[in-house]
Amino acid sequence: YAFPVFLLVRSMITLIVLFSAIIILVLALTFSNVAPEVTTHDMFPVANLGTDQLLTCNFHESSGESKITRVSVTWEKIGMKGFVYHYSDGGPDLRNQNPEFQGRTQLFPNVLMAGNASLLLRNVRSDDAGVYTCSIDSSDGGGKVNIQLRTAAYTAPTFIFSNDIMAAMANRWFPKPTVTWMDHDQNVLPGRTSLTVNSAGIFSVVSTLQPINVSETYTLRIGNELVTAISRAKITGLNVSWSTYFIFSTASSQVPSTYLSVMTTVLGIFFLM
Incomplete structure (x- = not known):
């Protein structure tokens, strides 16, 4: 006894609709807390x-x-x-x-x-x-x-300009930071950095840059995996002026991983059926 083709097609369409409904339901339940109370x-x-x-x-x-x-x-x-x-x-x-x-x-x-x-x-x-x-x-x-x-632990650096050397000092950093000097075109410059750590594990940063061009603006980045301080220092005559802002890391990878987990579960249900 041959199974009618139209019944087979209808059964396949029904399964596709059912699987689609399951996917929508699971995703709706998973992301229902996007706008919680x-x-x-x-x-x-x-x-x-x-x-x-x-x-x-x-x-x-x-x-x-x-x-x-x-x-x-x-x-x-x-x-x-x-x-x-x-x-x-x-x-x-x-x-x-x-x-x-x-x-x-x-x-x-x-x-x-x-x-x-x-x-x-x-x-x-x-x-x-x-x-x-x-x-x-x-x-x-x-x-x-x-x-x-x-x-x-993080602090904004202070800058000193003397004898054609610019020095930056920041006394509280944790975890251990990296230090990078750049010119106004964001080219990395060969600065010299010294890190010392106290008994509490807090790092003190002293970094120098030489030679220095008067009227030039330099960028100093001090940062680790949690926070980065970006300072811009400008030499005017014998004086240096600067400003600093902080960038904090975000941990937003949980949403894509949740989505991937849900889709894997749904596809597993699909193939098991």
Whole structure:
């Protein structure tokens, strides 16, 4: 008994539609948190050791008309016992706070009911690095967001020009940085750099450049895998003026890897069927 061709074609079309629906469903479930109720302005912040760092966490109302009348916020660090900070019933509840964070964390109650649950972490230490979770439960809904905190030490360099030599000094860098001098055309110049490290593992940078052309603008890059300082120094007569800005690395590779994992799973289901 021969199987009718039109039934075979119809079966194939049905399978194709089914597989397409599965792909759409899996992707929708995976990326349904692209616009969650709880969000952060910076998912991969880089904190400067010894300074204060704000971990941003914001709650967006699910309804444009409703107002938050009750909110509970819990900050946790993955892999750590106890919590980083807990707020409920109109005030902090720190009975189960991890001792490492005692006296070093703060929320801002005056903006909390407006949806701002950001955490201020004071005097950042190297072991503060890790993944933090901001969880919110409120009268208008809730959710959570993960924030990966990286720690580094970085300072802008200062410049000195004397005897036709330009020197740059930056006293706090970690991890170990690399140093590059460039001219105004971005050609690499043969500078000389000295790195010294203290007992805490923090590097001090001293770098010199010679010869120097008066009225020329030079670029100095000091950086590692987390942060880069870009300084532009200009010689005018016997004086040097400069400006510096910082570029921080981002860890955005997780979204493509998640997408690849989902597609691999879907294709595996396809071939198994």
